Amino acid sequence: MTLGQNHHRAGNVRKIYTSIKLLDKENDGRASPIPPVQFRCLLLFAGVKELSAYPYDCRIFFEECVKGVDPGEKIDNVPIAFLSPEKIFPYIQVGTRFTIRDGKIIGDGVITSIDSRI
DSSP states (O other): OOTTTOGGGGGGSOOEEEEEEEOOGGGTOOSSOBOSSEEEEEEEEESOGGGOSSOEEEEEEGGGSSSOBOTTOEEEEEEEEESSHHHHTTTOOTTOEEEEESSSEEEEEEEEEEOOOO
8 A cells, every 4th residue: 555545544654764854944944833744745865866857755744753843953753655655665775865845945854764564
């Protein structure tokens, strides 16, 4: 099952876990915090030739974190799931870096662990 097939059962999808740093408003980041929700956005992967052609739709599960995230804040152990996981998981590994887009680049991050479910 992919997230796109049943986004209400996000606990059943394979996830990556990440450290994320949002840009602050002064560096062209968001002006307001991201609330503790499933945040829909795009990820662009750095240094992965097979994934560099375009960004990938994802859901960042801020609701699984204690609170939302303020501009300029860094937060660890943030789960992310993809709408097309079969296109992504073969090419990523712990340490893979990415940027977060929501109309513009709003932050970046690094993969710290990968769900072992296949």
